[in-house]
Amino acid sequence: MILYGSNTSPFARRLRLWLAREHLPFTYQHIDIFSTEGRAILNEHNPAKKIPFLVDGATVICDSNVIFRYVSQKFQLSALTWQQENVLTYINACNDSCVELLLCDRSGFDTKDDKLFFNLQRERVSSLLTLLDEECEKSSFINCSYLAISLYCLLDWIAFRALWTLDEHPNLQHFYSVFSTQDDVAQSDPRNH
Numbered sequence: 001m002i003l004y005g006s007n008t009s010p011f012a013r014r015l016r017l018w019l020a021r022e023h024l025p026f027t028y029q030h031i032d033i034f035s036t037e038g039r040a041i042l043n044e045h046n047p048a049k050k051i052p053f054l055v056d057g058a059t060v061i062c063d064s065n066v067i068f069r070y071v072s073q074k075f076q077l078s079a080l081t082w083q084q085e086n087v088l089t090y091i092n093a094c095n096d097s098c099v100e101l102l103l104c105d106r107s108g109f110d111t112k113d114d115k116l117f118f119n120l121q122r123e124r125v126s127s128l129l130t131l132l133d134e135e136c137e138k139s140s141f142i143n144c145s146y147l148a149i150s151l152y153c154l155l156d157w158i159a160f161r162a163l164w165t166l167d168e169h170p171n172l173q174h175f176y177s178v179f180s181t182q183d184d185v186a187q188s189d190p191r192n193h
């Protein structure tokens with residue numbers, strides 16, 4: 001299995017960490033999706049033009065959520081519960097909105113402007129971080145490695161891109177600082193690339 005992603009993508013990073021922790025056979029391939037070569041690889045494999053995607057022989061699986069389900073099924077790992085699926089959806093939605101804000105910023109927009117699109121993204125990020133903070137307090141993440149990894153990758157990416165602070169979220173801060181000390185995390189740190 002070859003996982004295609006970029007070294008800064010939080011969606012690719014969660015899979016890199018999880019696949020390695022599960023000791024599953026995969027190689028990781030970084031592509032720069034904004035370069036000509038990277039775009040050609042992207043166009044060849046994923047019509048949705050996003051990373052990550054997984055190539056397993058003749059099978060191509062797009063989207064981190066689907067890759068997680070595909071690999072879980074292939075190696076007979078346990079599926080997420082419906083409640084865990086919901087928490088994953090909250091992490092994804094928060095991450096998606098942060099990516100949108102970054103892309104808008106890079107496109108020259110002032111994302112602090114009082115505009116519907118920016119307001120919706122900021123509202124979503126703010127309320128989801130509050131909710132995820134509560135989930136941390138309830139320790140929802142302890143029993144699910146993939147959720148914990150996904151949350152960490154989101155929080156670290158937010159910090160890396162200086163998009164938000166965790167000042168109002170003490171449980172997320174605690175989770176983040178404890179997770180950061182784990183040995184394998186430094187290898188995939190987007191700041192090193």
Ligand SMILES: N[C@@H](CCC(=O)N[C@@H](CS)C(=O)NCC(=O)O)C(=O)O
Binds near residue numbers: 062
């Ligand atoms: N739902 C997708 C989201 C993936 C995603 O947003 N990837 C970003 C990089 S972090 C991307 O490829 N963006 C390219 C674009 O928006 O054109 C997943 O879970 O894999």
